[in-house]
Amino acid sequence: MQIRCSYYLCLLIMFFSLISGCATPSPRVSSSLEASDANAKVTLGFTAVIAKEGDTLYSLAGQYLKDPNMEWLIADFNGISSVTPGMEIIIPLKPYESGGLTYGGYQTVPVLSYHNFSIDKTDKMTVSKASFEDQMQLLKERGYRVLSLDQLFDFFDFKKQIPSKSVVITIDDGWKSAYEIAFPVLKKYGYPVSLFIYTDLINSTRKAMTWEQVRELADNGIDIQCHTITHRDLAVAQDKESFKDYFDAVEKEIVQSSNIIKKNTDRDCRYLAYPFGNSNNMVAAILKRNGFRGAFTVRRGSNPFFINNYRVNRSMIYGEYDLKKFEEALTVFDDGAIK
Template sequence: MRKRPTPMALVKYRLTCFLLILLAGCAGIPVEPGGKPGVIRGEEYVIHPAASGDTWASLADTYLRDKSKGWLIADFNKSDEIVAGQQIVIPLVHPNPVGVYSSGYQTVMVLCYHRFGPNKSKMVITPGDFDAQMAYLRKHDYRVIPLSSIHSFLKGEAALPQRAVVITIDDGYRSSYDIAYPILKKYNFPVTLFVYSDFLGSRDALGWSEMKEMIGSGLVDIQPHSKTHASMAKRLANESDEAYRRRVDEEIRIPSQQIKKGLRLPLHTFAYPFGESNEFMISQLKSADYNAGVTVVAGGNPAFAYPFKLRRTMIYGDRDMASFVRSLRVFTTENLK
């Protein structure tokens, strides 16, 4: 029985055939209309001779109509920099949107923070440590993406960068604005804040003005983390079935309404208090048109992860940089031949 070719083997085969046709001078491969000389377009790929001033973002803007997808071209060419004269191959359709290979599969890390301050503890990250962690992500070519980007990946509709990382911050402490937000702006990293609505506006919490300012930067998304931060996974003592259902409804509906009305943001992901969920909660989120729910179970998320039990890895303030680096598991090695 013949072995089935892997996705990347098929990509290499199609690309080789394409290049052989070019070298043979076959007619019918059109020069990019209105483009620079030497640019050649096929059905699945464009070959672009790099010029001075070209960037991954500018090429993505020209050929993919989305400058944010420069990573796709860089990953495909396995190159960090563009050199003038280099033949850049631009995939018009991603050859492997689910990130599954014969050697294993891609996983997207979702990092979970809580508070920031000068005195480190388990749940408090110092400004210096947070800055050092963000600097590490930048220096080692991790690509920080919005949480909302993961939904198409989980549906198999769109690829994500090979070293994709998501940053989330829970609860809605004001230190997210005072400390984390300036550092995230420094690195131009997007973040999702999960807030519970009863906490907002209190002494240590974010206010609506701070949240609106951060949203205006284009880097910050805000999603619900319940109304009171009480666990909904189990009924309370002496709580009737009807009372439990009403409580879950309020814990989901009230913060959702406040975010939609006060911040005019689309709702897509719910953070379970304490990371705990059950099938009834998930059914309620689905009925409310949510795309996903996030836990605090450590680990990465492959394309085949269940969207309503996405993993998040807690980042603790009393751990060192080596611990942070170990948490960045963006590929799971497994023989899938």
């Protein structure tokens, strides 16, 4: 009996101890961070920092967001591009703007589309090496961040915030010039790129890539995606083709090209670039049914998050473009639909 009383007494004491503990508002503070940096005030959603000598956006992102490459989150929130000692900086500890949507407008992401490259010759579909270098350099100088397709579609699906100046680079077809001229440049800048290949082109002429080259690119982190087997216009039935024949042909162009890429590179296709940029509801439905996450047209314009995932705009970059014309394709904000 005495033991039982002592037991209840003990529980009572523990209960009041807990109550008294909870009565004091719980501090929204990470004591380890507080201890580690006297110039920082860490709370639940934000950290306030007075920048010290030697601090950069990258070092702050590494320290507080555990990823130096998240430096854009700090830059965008504070509207700054660099850090100076003594600067008061608020570090958002989590994304704060899904879909880049604000009261005044919304973020848009340009998707650039290239085809062929050349050392010096240019035509509409062929960009010279020098122009391509200049364009990639401009992206770097102006602070654009190049996204992968997965990052782009996380943005479209309202799942993740992305840097306010984001852009995507794609190359169509599978010409050897992309392997020989474009990829060394992209590698130099560390930009991710997606290559949409139509499988009949590979190994078909001297000017086309070989499967060995495609594999090499895939092994080096280049994203290989579908552009059908034969590059036929998926939106138009051919002469004397019944609806059923047309449906089967389109399904084959999509599914088999994906299988061929899987067989040759051991990678799954999740995105498709429509040959000639043309599509219709049937093609989009087949893509959806076969697990494709999205597809690209060549309708010029940047993309807000609310674009149809199977009708994503791409802006073709032509050989005759100068840097001014190139920059016109890089729209990253719009307010047209919200005005």
